[in-house]
Amino acid sequence: MDRCLLLILILVARNGLCQNGESCSKSVVNSCSDCIRSGPDCMWCQKLNFTKAGKQEAARCDTKANLMDRGCEEEEIISPKNNLKVVKEVPLSGSFSEQEPIQLSPQTIKLNLRPGLPHKFSVSFKRVEGYPVDLYYLMDLSNSMKDDLENIKNLGKDLFAALKQITEHAKIGFGAFVDKTVLPYTNTNKEKLQKPCDENDKKCQAAFGYRHVLSMTPSEDEFKEKVTAQFISGNLDSPEGSLDAMMQAAVCGEKIGWRNNSTRLIVLTTDDGFHMAGDGKLAGILEPNDEACHMQNNLYDKSSEMDYPSVGQLVMQLKKNNIQPIFAVTKNVESVYQQLSDMIPKSVVGVLSADSKNVVDLIERAYKSLSSKVTLTHENLPDNVNVVYTPKCDHPESAQDNKGVCNNVPAGKEVSFDITLTADSCMEDTSFTIRPLGIKDTLTVTLSTICECDCKNHTDVSGSEYCNSQGKIQCGICSCKDGYVGQACECSTDEREERAKRASCQKQNNTQECEGRGDCVCGRCRCHTTESGNSYHGDFCECDDENCEKFQNQLCGGHGVCKCGTCKCDVGFEGSACECRKSEEGCRTLNNTVCYGRGKCKCNRCECDVGYQRPNCQKCLGCPDSCQTKMNCIECLGFESGPFEKNCTVACSNISRHLVDQFTISGKECKQKDSKGCWIKFKLEQLIGEDNYMAEIQKQRDCPEPPSVTAIIGGSIAGVAVIGILLLMLLKLLIYMKDMKEWRKFENERKKSKWAEAENPLWQKATTTVSNPTFTGE
Known part of the structure; x- marks a missing residue:
């Protein structure tokens, strides 16, 4: 017993748990390189003479456990591993200095990945304290924002004070927008273009789409001066040209004054919705937005010639230029801008008061929300590479597609992310970037794949000796010279020799060689590749791994x-x-059986035996009547008579019986005659399985009474008398019918006779007529 247990433990240690379900799915493998491309668990044995004669070299490609079980030593197994090299890793900066601060580390790495084999590495991020902030205040100057503009003119001091609490290196700019100056967005009457406001408004500037007012400046006085010089303008419809303005503010970096090393914020204040791509068709503007800067004299000069940008275009440019928008909007359009914010990775929405007095507090809270959320993502990722981010911080966000998120990260707090990269297939050398959203710092990943084997040469065996002087050893197999093939280059490709070996490439006599999917080489099939690049396989290339259901x-x-x-x-x-x-939930019956034992559960549905019906194989359609087929057993079990009387126990072992006065079970009620002519009443309930029953049999049979002799004799005499009377009546009927026939004949003859018509000569007419005078005729 102890020896058996020890043997089991050895087998488990060698093959079982440590491999954790490894599998090597491969098609035809002709080399070590083919093997390692088949999957991360596929390994190649370069041991000489590992493959038996006549077998394909694909046997060298398998999991490590299987190769070792077949006698391949661990040092002879080739399994390339991933390789990571850190090219640049400058430490994270503690605080902001005039030199470029480092907030993400490392900065450059090289990865060499084996297809299908994941590789995990870590990156660190720390938001620098006192990092510069560039805030561009983009304001809606349509007529409905008149009160808000007056308040903004007086809030400059408070706005700068709030920014100074965040960083000493803050700058602020200002821009304004209304809408395109064409119908139906703006009244194009010449006077109305010059003064689109109400008549009561004395100070009103001409209609415009987007105007850049103030480039980034640290001067509070300059900001106040420029903003004070602004006045309300106007347009016709409610939606504004917000996206036009944001696009120009994002792409016109030099004019806006965005710094390279800064947190870039756009604060958009408005009380209306926005036009987007396609709306320009209403004004006959068909040219799509080109995402380029078109600023002349601080005005967007393509406003009336180019359509509004799409949300996707705006998102791409904001991300590209590391700009984070803050939407400070009134309550009536909060939901609209919240939907827009959901499509922009680093953005936030705040509700303005009716007169915008709370805008400073709103900006301060929005900045804290944006800056404390670290979102790591990537750009230009190759199609066949997968990335998974695992945040390592106090407040990680649930897993997202292509992102890793840490929330509530204070300035100066270092957090890290585990990044797992997997290349699905071989590919050319490429690179992509990983970066925190809204931050300039990036990690450049240069990626290549390991698709060739680096095998050790067998110095103790020469290629001439092992490969019959016709090739050299590569990864344990012979690489033959032109004109020779085979495991040991033993076969010539001479046509006469090859013809004699072709029979072994036919699956059956007179069939096509290698099923038409390969070439017969040296008496063995060398399979072709499929259209998708995989290979046929099998001794006769009869298999492929693409045409499954x-x-x-x-x-x-x-x-x-x-x-x-x-x-x-x-x-x-x-x-x-x-x-x-796999599940049996849908196959379970009320008595907790699977398909009543009369079928198998597949795909959570019963596949019933022949005759039994879905859904649970309880009833049988077309099966013999159980009342009749079980009658002989019922008779012997209940009354010890019938054909099975002598072997009842054996013949009827599949029926459990109970003699009862009244039935108690559910099932089929039967009434059948037994071998003695008695009626037996019983009930059959089919139990689990096909031929398993419970029977309740009424104790009393209904047998017929014996016949009465007197009744039989009396009945016989009465029967004879009745028959005699019937015969006499029949005879009388026949005689009557004969007489009627003779009478009709006589009548017919009489009608045919003709009598002569003559008067009686003895008859004389009266000569005297006497009348009674008293006769009145009455």
Whole structure:
């Protein structure tokens, strides 16, 4: 017993838990490079003579456990590993200085990845204390914002004071917008273009789309002077040209005065919605927005020629230029701008009071919200590379697609992110960047893939000796010279020699060589590749791993691998296309059985035995009547008679019986005659399984009474008398019918006779007529 337990423990230690379900899914493998491209668990054994004669070299490609089980030593197994090299790693800065601060580390790395094998590394981020802030105040100057403008003119001091609390290196700029100066957005009457405000407004500036008023300045007085010189303008419709203004503020960096090393904020204040791409068609403007700067004399000069930008265009430019918008809007349009904010990764919405007096407090809270949220993402990621971010901080946000997020991170607090990269396939050398949103710092990742093997040469064996002087050893197999093939380059490709070996490449006599999917080389099939680049495989190239059943347009439902036309499902999935999870919940019956024992549960549905019906195989359609088929057993079990009387226990072992006065079970009620002519009443309830029953049999049979002799004799005499009378009546009927026939004949003859018409000569007419005088005729 102890020896058996020890053996089991050795096998588990070698093959089981440590491999954690490794698998190597491969097609035809002709080299070590083909093997390592098949999957991260595929390894190559370069041991000489590892493959048996006549077998394909694909046997060298398998999991480490399987290779070692077949005798390959660990030092002979080739399995390239991922390699990371840190090229540039400048430490994080503690506080802001005039030199460029470092907030993300490392800055440059090189990664060499094996396809399918994930690699994890860490990056660190620390927001520098006192980092410069550039705030561009972009204000709606339509007529409805008149009160707000007057308040902003008086809030400059408070705004600068709030920024100074954040950083000593703060600058502020100012811009204004209304809408395009064309119909139907603006009244194009010449007088109205010059003065689009109400008649009561004495100070009103001409209609405009977007105007840049003040470039970034640290001067409070300059800000107050420029803003004080601004007046209300106007337009016709409610939505404004907000997106036009934001796009120009984002792409005209030199004119706005954005600094390279700063947190860039756009504060947009408005009380109305915004026009977007496509709205320009109402004014006959068909040219799409080109996302370029068009500023002449501080005015957007393409406002009337170019359509509004789309939200996607704006998002891309804001991200590209590291700009974070703060939407300070009134309550009536909060939901509109909240939807816009949801599409812009680093943005926030705040509700303005009716006169914008709370704008300073709103900006301060919005900045804290934006700056304390660290969002790590990437740009220019190759299509076949996957990235997963795992935040390592006090307040991580739940996993998001292509992002890692840490919330409530104070300035000076260092946080880190674990980044897991996986290359799905071989690819050319490329690079992409990882960066925190709204921050200039980036991590450049130069990526390459390991798709070739670096094998050790077997110095103790020469290529001439092992490869018959016709090749050299590469990764344990022979690389043959032109004109020779085979495991040891033992076969010539001479046509006469090759013809004799072609028979071994035919699956059956007179079939096509290698099923038409490969070439017969040295008596063995060398399989072609499929259209998608994979290979056929099998001794006769009869298999491919692409033509399995699909579910939801995915091969094997995305939950299995295709093996020679058949889906091999992952653990927990089943079905011909691995389309469903393994479960018996839908097959359970009221008595907690699976399909009543009369079928199998597949894909959470019963597949019933022949005759039994879904959903749970309880009823059988077309099955023999159980009342009749079980009658002989009922007779012997209940009354010890009938055909099974002598072997009742054996023949009827599948029926449990109870003699009762009244039925108590549910099931089929039957009434059948037994071998003695008695009526037996019984009930059959089918139990679990196909031929398993419980029977309740009424104790008393209904047998017929014996016949009465007197009744039989009396009945016989009465029967004879009745028959005699019937015969006499029949005879009388026949005689009557004969007489009627003779009478009709006589009548017919009489009608045919003709009598002569003559008067009686003896008859004389009266000569005297006497009348009674008293006769009155009455």
